Every structure is written in structure tokens, then in C-alpha cells.
Amino acid sequence: MPALPPPLLYADTERSADALYFGKVDVPDPFIAFGHSGKKYAIVSALEFGRVRRTSDFDVVLPLEDFHRRARERWPDRRPGPAEVIFLAAGDVRRTSFTVPDDFPSGVYARLVELGLRLTIAPGPLFPEREIKSTRETAAIREGNRCSALGFAAAERILRGARIKGRRLVYRDQTVTSEMLKFAIESACLEAGAVSANTIVAGGDQACDPHDRGTGPIRPNEMVIVDIFPRVTATGFYGDMTRTFLRGRASDAQRALYTAVRDAQLAAIRGIRSGANGRDVHRRCVEVFESRGFRTEHGKRGSVGFFHGTGHGLGLAVHEAPRMSGSIDYTLRAGSVVTVEPGLYYPGLGGCRVEDVVQVTSGAPKPLSSYHYEWEFRS
Amino acid sequence: MPALPPPLLYADTERSADALYFGKVDVPDPFIAFGHSGKKYAIVSALEFGRVRRTSDFDVVLPLEDFHRRARERWPDRRPGPAEVIFLAAGDVRRTSFTVPDDFPSGVYARLVELGLRLTIAPGPLFPEREIKSTRETAAIREGNRCSALGFAAAERILRGARIKGRRLVYRDQTVTSEMLKFAIESACLEAGAVSANTIVAGGDQACDPHDRGTGPIRPNEMVIVDIFPRVTATGFYGDMTRTFLRGRASDAQRALYTAVRDAQLAAIRGIRSGANGRDVHRRCVEVFESRGFRTEHGKRGSVGFFHGTGHGLGLAVHEAPRMSGSIDYTLRAGSVVTVEPGLYYPGLGGCRVEDVVQVTSGAPKPLSSYHYEWEFRS
Numbered sequence: 001m002p003a004l005p006p007p008l009l010y011a012d013t014e015r016s017a018d019a020l021y022f023g024k025v026d027v028p029d030p031f032i033a034f035g036h037s038g039k040k041y042a043i044v045s046a047l048e049f050g051r052v053r054r055t056s057d058f059d060v061v062l063p064l065e066d067f068h069r070r071a072r073e074r075w076p077d078r079r080p081g082p083a084e085v086i087f088l089a090a091g092d093v094r095r096t097s098f099t100v101p102d103d104f105p106s107g108v109y110a111r112l113v114e115l116g117l118r119l120t121i122a123p124g125p126l127f128p129e130r131e132i133k134s135t136r137e138t139a140a141i142r143e144g145n146r147c148s149a150l151g152f153a154a155a156e157r158i159l160r161g162a163r164i165k166g167r168r169l170v171y172r173d174q175t176v177t178s179e180m181l182k183f184a185i186e187s188a189c190l191e192a193g194a195v196s197a198n199t200i201v202a203g204g205d206q207a208c209d210p211h212d213r214g215t216g217p218i219r220p221n222e223m224v225i226v227d228i229f230p231r232v233t234a235t236g237f238y239g240d241m242t243r244t245f246l247r248g249r250a251s252d253a254q255r256a257l258y259t260a261v262r263d264a265q266l267a268a269i270r271g272i273r274s275g276a277n278g279r280d281v282h283r284r285c286v287e288v289f290e291s292r293g294f295r296t297e298h299g300k301r302g303s304v305g306f307f308h309g310t311g312h313g314l315g316l317a318v319h320e321a322p323r324m325s326g327s328i329d330y331t332l333r334a335g336s337v338v339t340v341e342p343g344l345y346y347p348g349l350g351g352c353r354v355e356d357v358v359q360v361t362s363g364a365p366k367p368l369s370s371y372h373y374e375w376e377f378r379s
Numbered sequence: 380m381p382a383l384p385p386p387l388l389y390a391d392t393e394r395s396a397d398a399l400y401f402g403k404v405d406v407p408d409p410f411i412a413f414g415h416s417g418k419k420y421a422i423v424s425a426l427e428f429g430r431v432r433r434t435s436d437f438d439v440v441l442p443l444e445d446f447h448r449r450a451r452e453r454w455p456d457r458r459p460g461p462a463e464v465i466f467l468a469a470g471d472v473r474r475t476s477f478t479v480p481d482d483f484p485s486g487v488y489a490r491l492v493e494l495g496l497r498l499t500i501a502p503g504p505l506f507p508e509r510e511i512k513s514t515r516e517t518a519a520i521r522e523g524n525r526c527s528a529l530g531f532a533a534a535e536r537i538l539r540g541a542r543i544k545g546r547r548l549v550y551r552d553q554t555v556t557s558e559m560l561k562f563a564i565e566s567a568c569l570e571a572g573a574v575s576a577n578t579i580v581a582g583g584d585q586a587c588d589p590h591d592r593g594t595g596p597i598r599p600n601e602m603v604i605v606d607i608f609p610r611v612t613a614t615g616f617y618g619d620m621t622r623t624f625l626r627g628r629a630s631d632a633q634r635a636l637y638t639a640v641r642d643a644q645l646a647a648i649r650g651i652r653s654g655a656n657g658r659d660v661h662r663r664c665v666e667v668f669e670s671r672g673f674r675t676e677h678g679k680r681g682s683v684g685f686f687h688g689t690g691h692g693l694g695l696a697v698h699e700a701p702r703m704s705g706s707i708d709y710t711l712r713a714g715s716v717v718t719v720e721p722g723l724y725y726p727g728l729g730g731c732r733v734e735d736v737v738q739v740t741s742g743a744p745k746p747l748s749s750y751h752y753e754w755e756f757r758s
Contacts, residue, residue: 014577015394028577028590029698050681051588065677068706079707102486107500109485121486186569190562197574198393198407209430211407298444302429319408327447328458 006035007126008098008119010082010108013236017316018101018126020236025056030105032086033058036093043067043089062089083111090117101126124321131313131321132335138359138368140232141314141337144239145357145369147194148228151185152243152371155201155226158184159247160377164220169247176247178202178214185228194230194239201226207244207351210308210343220248223257223350225343229318238318240339241369242355250376254352256292257344258375261352264288264342268310268324272358272365274334278324282310285342286326294344304346311339314357336360337368385414386505387477387498389461389487392615396695397480397505399615404435409484411465412437415472422446422468441468462490469496480505503700510692510700511714517738517747519611520693520716523618524736524748526573527607530564531622531750534580534605537563538626539756543599548626555626557581557593564607573609573618580605586623586730589687589722599627602636602729604722608697617697619718620748621734629755633731635671636723637754640731643667643721647689647703651737651744653713657703661689664721665705673723683725690718693736715739716747 012030013020020026022033023042032043039059044052046065053061067088071080074088086108090096097118100109104121112119125131133141162169162176169176178201189196202214203224210225218224224247229240244258264285271281289296289306296305309325314337322330324338332338338360343353354373358365391409392399399405401412402421411422418438423431425444432440446467450459453467465487469475476497479488483500491498504510512520541548541555548555557580568575581593582603589604597603603626608619623637643664650660668675668685675684688704693716701709703717711717717739722732733752737744 026577026592046677046682046686047589049588051591053681063677100485103484104486105482106479106485106488106498107481107483109488110500119485121489183569186574187566190565190569195565195574195576197576198405209428210426211405212430213405298425298442302432303425307425 004099004120004122005097005118006095006099008032008034008086008100008104009126010086010105011103016101016103017130017236017320020316021127021130023052023056023058025052025058026236027052030082031064032082032089034086034089034098036095041089041093043085081108081111083108083115086112087115087117099126128321130315132333133315133337133359137237137315138337140235140237141239141357142368143235144194144230144232144237145241146239147189147192147196147230147232148239148241148369149371150188150192151196151199151228151230152226152241154184154188155181156245156377159218159224159245160379162247164248167217167219169218169220176218177216178206178218181218181226182214185226189228189230193234194232196228196230199226199228200242202351204350205347208304208345208347209302210345210351210353218247221250222246223254223352225351225353227353227355231318236316238314238316239369240314240318240355240357241371242341242353243371243373243375244352244354245375245377247377249378253349255376257294257346257349257352260289260292260294261342261344261354262373265340265354265356268340268342269356269358269365272332272338272340272360274332274360274362276332278311278322278330278332279326279328281324281332282326285310289342289344306342306344308343310342313337314339332360334361383478383499383501384476384497385474385478387411387413387465387479387483388505389465389484390482395480395482396509396615396699399695400506400509402431402435402437404431404437405615406431409461410443411461411468413465413468413477415474420468422464460487460490462487462494465491466494466496478505507700509694511712512694512716512738516616516694517716519614519616520618520736521747522614523573523609523611523616524620525618526568526571526575526609526611527618527620527748528750529567529571530575530578530607530609531605531620533563533567534560535624535756538597538603538624539758541626543627546596546598548597548599555597556595557585557597560597560605561593564605568607568609572613573611575607575609578605578607581730583729584726587683587724587726588681589724589730589732597626600629601625602633602731604730604732606732606734610697615695617693617695618748619693619697619734619736620750621720621732622750622752622754623731623733624754624756626756628757632728634755636673636725636728636731639668639671639673640721640723640733641752644719644733644735647719647721648735648737648744651711651717651719651739653711653739653741655711657689657701657709657711658705658707660703660711661705664689668721668723685721685723687722689721692716693718711739713740
């Protein structure tokens with residue numbers, strides 16, 4: 001297979017993990033970055049210039065304003081945009097082709113093609129090497145999960161400290177709500193140097209919509225899904241863990257649900273090794289659920305049972321390669337880092353998900369997350 | 380001008396303000412949304428289905444899994460992606476053309492064109508009406524700025540409470556750092572229901588790189604730029620305010636710098652009204668700075684003086700239309716909401732920026748942000 005041309009990016013590093021991976025510097029607004037002759041180029045505005053020059057992986061940092069001036073001279077009738085700047089910069093180094101990621105903006109893509117650059121859209125990830133994590137990157141993910149665990153501890157402290165008053169939980173004279181728990185969790189993450197946006201604390205039937213973030217009072221004797229995926233500010237890497245808690249007394253049905261989910265997780269982890277197919281790992285969860293009579297059904301009003309993938313890669317993005325799901329063949333490779341997060345969701349009974357993170361090896365996967373699995377807090 | 384075809388989006392609502400604006404619901408993973416015959420369609424996975432059906436502005440919500448099954452039947456040799464799903468869904472309603480935003484992902488764009496859909500890339504914003512803010516949207520921005528102001532109060536409390544010990548500031552036996560102030564600010568925002576990521580607290584020469592977020596000890600008698608742009612979780616709208624503080628005693632040069640920046644801001648605000656050109660508003664700041672001898676220069680090692688725009692639109696994105704800068708003609712319209720944020724940056728002397736938010740009217744602009752302008756905290 002012939003090598004692809006070097007990469008071209010136009011993105012900010014908040015939205016594009018590829019841009020952060022390539023330049024190793026935060027840039028909050030979209031900027032131009034590309035490879036040429038083994039060197040990394042960036043074109044940035046005066047707002048970023050000094051900082052990117054000093055602290056990034058870029059070998060050549062060029063001032064955007066110079067290109068804007070040249071673009072206005074060359075195309076006096078149009079406002080210069082990133083495409084014109086890229087075209088001029090490519091001309092300066094006599095380059096006519098690049099590979100762009102599949103999320104490269106269409107507006108810039110179409111204009112560059114019109115100007116005559118040859119662009120290949122990467123058939124998979126732009127930097128496939130991002131999937132395999134170095135020791136430093138693995139440590140950064142572990143740190144993200146340490147922040148998740150601090151979040152669980154904060155939530156557990158409130159749930160255990162709460163008194164049951166009828167259908168409410170009361171902690172320090174306040175009704176325990178999703179919002180209260182999220183604030184405790186997100187503060188704990190912030191203090192540890194991570195931002196946990198979109199934390200999920202969803203109890204009862206809310207938890208049956210896996211992406212419902214949860215609102216309002218947490219009820220006694222109901223399962224509460226707590227999913228914490230903080231981004232460590234210093235590195236940009238994510239943690240991603242989920243626990244299901246219950247304050248009060250679980251029913252036999254809830255216990256059977258929890259045990260099935262945790263057993264499915266363990267079965268999946270036993271199937272994870274380099275060379276294994278992510279689809280087969282997922283199948284292990286499905287088998288545990290089916291053998292215990294937990295059915296998955298898709299109805300007009302939504303789905304019940306187990307209706308998401310078993311896991312996804314984790315790194316500078318919270319969802320990245322590889323995938324472990326029923327619909328995709330994906331061969332796991334040593335060094336990949338994946339979540340393992342089976343779940344079951346039945347309105348009326350509740351939702352339950354347990355999620356940890358492991359690194360794929362040729363043998364048993366290496367755990368990169370740690371928090372206990374007690375979940376029924378009777379007092 | 381003929382009307383453009385209806386919009387087509389493939390994005391998550393964290394990254395795409397257009398997607399959030401269109402459907403009025405958070406969806407954390409990229410999903411398909413489009414308009415047809417005056418109705419809004421969404422295609423989402425089982426993870427989102429129930430929630431999007433119940434809580435969004437979408438008139439029709441379709442299950443992604445059904446389309447994946449059909450796509451696998453129709454194209455047995457390829458893994459179905461969003462383009463195949465969009466193509467099938469468009470066929471179902473007999474639609475052959477869409478308008479896509481300029482940040483629509485190239486991979487999906489190129490495949491859809493190959494499949495035969497006619498796509499127009501929006502020549503400007505996909506939803507130009509996003510620029511004009513309703514009463515409800517204006518209130519949401521005001522709420523974002525209330526969170527910014529809580530952040531300033533938290534930072535000011537620490538700076539005023541700190542003792543000067545040589546080249547350090549000491550607060551409750553700890554050295555005051557950018558990190559300490561950012562934690563106080565971000566906690567205050569979190570408690571108020573907003574996430575302030577990437578908060579800038581940059582002192583001394585760090586502040587001269589306007590996008591340096593700041594690290595390490597804050598020094599006495601040095602200007603500290605504090606730029607807080609929190610996103611209110613409940614609405615998705617941003618606040619964006621900046622203040623410059625100094626703990627200790629300012630020099631005459633620092634006072635002249637501060638006064639010039641604040642006067643430039645006031646001059647700009649006086650120039651803001653519907654029909655005014657953003658370039659002329661920017662020019663007012665430049666004139667204040669030039670008349671007082673503050674020069675702007677672009678050198679090989681970076682820029683000094685005033686080298687960014689005067690302001691930008693604010694809403695569901697932290698940077699959106701309109702723009703007020705020296706390089707762009709942009710006519711302001713009543714109902715737009717813009718930041719007004721001149722700044723001056725001179726290594727050795729320091730950086731200073733003051734930023735507020737106003738809504739454009741036919742008369743004096745309406746302030747949407749409020750915090751005092753005291754900045755020299757002697758004790």
C-alpha cells in the first residue's frame with residue numbers, strides 16, 4: 001500500500017484530538033497544521049504565536065497575519081480564509097498533496113480542491129498510532145481514572161451520609177439530587193486537576209436512557225448510574241469509569257441485575273487480549289445476559305436490555321479506536337486502551353452499568369482504573 | 380437569491396452549536412439531523428432515542444439501528460457509516476439536496492456526493508438567525524456572565540486576602556498561583572451551574588501571550604489577566620468576561636496601560652449600534668491606543684501592543700458572528716450580542732485586557748455583563 005501524503009489539519013485542539021496529538025499544544029481556535037518533509041508546520045495568529053513557538057512539537061511556526069496579507073493581494077475580491085492560507089503555505093514548500101482526517105471541514109476541503117490541491121481523506125484514523133498508548137500516555141489515562149474514582153468517593157460519601165425520609169434522601173438538611181452529586185463529583189475532579197463535563201448521575205428510570213445526565217431527587221432503594229469521564233487539564237487525556245450505586249435496600253431483582261452486569265464485565269475482560277475480535281468480547285456480555293434471561297428488545301418507544309457496545313478506546317478523545325460492539329469487527333492490539341462497560345436498562349426496574357478501563361496485552365489485560373464494587377449502601 | 384435547501388448536520392452538540400441550536404437537546408456523540416418540508420428530523424442510536432424523542436425540538440426521531448440494518452443489506456461489502464444512513468433517510472422522504480455547514484465532516488461530504496446527493500456548503504453561518512438573540516437567549520448569556528462575575532469575586536477575594544512576602548503572595552499559608560485562582564474561579568462557576576474550562580489567569584509576561592492560560596506563582600505588583608468564559612450547563616450558552624487585577628502597588632506605566640485599555644473599551648462601546656461597521660468599532664480602540672503612544676508591532680518573536688480583534692459574537696459558541704476587527708467589514712445588527720475586549724501586551728510591563736458583553740440596539744448598546752473595574756488591590 002503506498003504511503004499516504006502527510007497530514008493536514010484545520011481544527012482547534014479542544015475539538016480535535018488529532019490536532020492536540022500532532023502539535024502537543026493547546027490552541028483554542030481552529031488553526032492550520034501540516035506535515036512536510038518529516039517536519040511539523042503550524043500557522044497561527046499573533047494570539048498564539050509566542051506560546052506555540054515555545055511550547056509545542058511544531059518545528060516551524062508561521063504567523064497567520066503574513067499569509068492573510070499575501071492572500072488579500074492575490075485574491076483581492078474575496079475575504080481570505082484558511083483554504084487560501086493553506087494553498088499559499090503549500091506552494092511555499094512546493095507541496096501539492098495532503099491527507100486530511102474524515103472530520104476535516106468541508107468548506108475548506110471543497111475550496112482547496114477547487115484551488116488544485118490533491119486531498120486524500122484518511123480511510124481510518126489520521127494517526128493510527130494514536131491507538132497504541134505509550135507508558136506516558138497510559139499513565140495519563142490512569143490519572144484521569146484516578147479523578148473519576150475521586151468523584152465516586154465524593155458521591156458515595158453523600159449517599160452513605162444521607163438519611164432516608166420517605167421517598168427522599170436527606171444530606172445535611174438538603175434533599176439529595178443528581179445536581180448535588182454532580183457538583184460534589186465535578187468539584188473533586190476540578191481539585192484534582194481535571195474537568196468533568198457532562199457527568200451522568202441518573203437514578204431510577206432516568207438511567208434507562210444511557211445518555212440522560214440525570215436531574216432532580218435521588219430516590220431511596222433505586223439504582224443510580226454514575227458515569228464520570230474527566231479530562232485531565234495538564235495532558236488532555238480522559239478517564240472514563242461508571243459505577244451503579246443504591247442507597248437503601250436493593251430488591252432481589254436489582255441484585256440479579258447488578259450481578260449480571262458485573263459478571264458480564266468480568267467475562268468481557270477475560271476475553272480481551274491482542275488478536276481478539278472486539279465483536280467476540282461483546283458477545284461474551286450478550287451471552288451472560290441471555291443465559292440469565294435478560295432480554296434485549298427494540299420497540300417503538302425505545303430499547304430495553306443491553307443496547308450499546310461493550311467498550312471503546314480511550315485517550316485524547318473520550319471515544320476513539322478500537323471499538324468492541326456487536327456490529328463491528330475490530331481486532332484488538334497490544335497497547336490499546338479500552339473501556340469495558342456492559343449495562344442493562346429496564347424501566348420500572350432501573351438501569352445498571354459498570355465501567356472500567358484496561359490496556360490490551362498478549363495476556364490478561366492491565367487494569368487502568370480502580371474503585372471498589374460495593375454498591376448497596378444500607379446505612 | 381434562491382432559498383438554500385434545508386440543513387443537514389452530522390455533529391455532536393458539544394462541538395456544534397448549530398446542532399444544539401437546531402434540536403435544542405444535548406447529544407454527546409455525532410448524530411444525523413436534517414430539515415425536510417418544514418420538519419426537523421433526527422436519527423439517533425438507542426442510547427439517545429427515548430430522551431431525544433421526549434425532550435427535543437425534533438418533529439421526527441428515527442432509530443439509527445434500523446438504518447444500519449438496511450445499509451448492510453444494500454451495501455454488503457462496506458461498513459455502513461453516516462453517509463449511507465443519510466442517503467437512505469433522504470431517499471425515504473424523496474429529498475436529493477441539503478445545505479451543510481462549512482464544518483460538515485469531509486468524509487461524509489465526499490461519500491454523499493459520490494452517492495449522488497446534492498450538497499451546498501453554506502456560504503456563511505448555517506443558521507444566520509443564530510446571530511440575533513431572543514429575550515430568552517439574552518437572559519442565558521447574562522446568566523453566563525453572572526457566573527464569570529462570581530469567578531472574579533472568588534479571585535479578588537484571594538488576591539485581597541493575600542499577604543505580600545517578597546516576590547510571593549501568600550494566602551492561608553499557601554503561595555498564590557494561577558492554579559489556585561483558577562480552582563477558586565472554576566469551583567464558583569460549577570456551584571452556579573456552569574463549566575469554565577480553559578480559564579485564563581496569567582500574570583506578568585505570561586499575560587502577553589493572550590491565549591496562555593497561566594501557570595505558577597502570581598507576583599506582587601504585576602498585572603494579572605483573568606478571562607472567564609463559562610458555559611451554562613442548563614442552556615449551553617456562554618458568558619465571556621475579562622478583568623485585569625494587580626495585588627500590591629501599580630506603577631505609573633501600569634496605570635497608564637490600564638486606563639488606555641478601559642478608555643478604548645468605552646470608546647468602542649460608544650461606537651456600537653445597529654448599522655455600524657465592526658471595523659470602525661475596532662478602529663476606535665486603535666485610535667485611543669495610538670493617541671497615547673501605545674504602539675503595535677509584529678516582530679519575528681511575536682507581537683506587542685494591540686494585536687487581536689476588539690470583539691466577537693457570543694452565544695451557543697464562545698466565538699461566533701459578528702466580528703469586530705481590523706481585517707473584516709461586518710455590519711452590526713440589532714439583537715446581536717458581542718464582547719468588547721481591547722487589550723495591550725508589552726513583555727516587561729505586562730498584559731492588560733478588559734472585556735464585557737453588550738447587545739446591539741439602534742441606540743446605546745445594552746450591557747449584559749457586570750463587574751466593577753477596581754483593579755489595584757493595595758491591601
